[in-house]
Amino acid sequence: MALRPTVKRTLKNLFLVLVFPLFASYWLLSKGGQSDGTFQSFSQLLSLFPGKTGIYLRAAFYRLACPGTSDDISIGFLTVFSHRDTTIHRGVYIGPQCNIGKCTIGENTLLGSGVHVLSGSRQHEFDNTEVPIQQQGGRFDKISIGSDCWLGNTAVVMANMASKTIAAAGSVVTKEFTEGDILAGNPARALRNRLQAPSTGQAEGFVDGK
Numbered sequence: 001m002a003l004r005p006t007v008k009r010t011l012k013n014l015f016l017v018l019v020f021p022l023f024a025s026y027w028l029l030s031k032g033g034q035s036d037g038t039f040q041s042f043s044q045l046l047s048l049f050p051g052k053t054g055i056y057l058r059a060a061f062y063r064l065a066c067p068g069t070s071d072d073i074s075i076g077f078l079t080v081f082s083h084r085d086t087t088i089h090r091g092v093y094i095g096p097q098c099n100i101g102k103c104t105i106g107e108n109t110l111l112g113s114g115v116h117v118l119s120g121s122r123q124h125e126f127d128n129t130e131v132p133i134q135q136q137g138g139r140f141d142k143i144s145i146g147s148d149c150w151l152g153n154t155a156v157v158m159a160n161m162a163s164k165t166i167a168a169a170g171s172v173v174t175k176e177f178t179e180g181d182i183l184a185g186n187p188a189r190a191l192r193n194r195l196q197a198p199s200t201g202q203a204e205g206f207v208d209g210k
Helices: 003-032 035-047 051-065 200-208
Strands: 103-105 143-145 181-184 189-193
Touching: 003 035, 003 051, 035 051
Parallel strands: 103 143
Antiparallel strands: 181 189
16 A cells, blocks of 8 residues: 555656646746736646546646646646746546636645636726726635535635535635535525534525525
């Protein structure tokens, strides 16, 4: 059993070497002033590699390109990152067909298929009805998702999530909740807290979906 981690570490180091020319190309092209646009293009390219090869390539590239990112991560097929200012900590699993904006994802957090992590909720301003929305601009916020969270398939996150939080499949998280909350719905609401022993009434309400 002790051999397996050694082999895995050797493979990761090999892929770091293999992906370095691609990272160097990205670094040179990003000097033209469109850093995020260039980064997204490289992310789209890397998302197309299937299987274990793709997982190792993506982990190596994001380890080099994104600040504070571990290569002990698993990024699924067709998953695209839109901002270089994204930090993925060790043990994170991101499923296929996800769209990851500017964020930090804590250790051992799981994202199912088709999850969207937006760069906050103000990417597009819309207050001025005299100007088309696409011309009003907006801002990108770096969302924080804590450690040991689980985001179900197709969940959408546009606010910080505390550690040990669960977002059910299809949830739309628009505000912050307490650590350990189990969230569901659009917009998401807390059904119960997994760190607290539920009362009988709370347990019955959760089972009944109320």
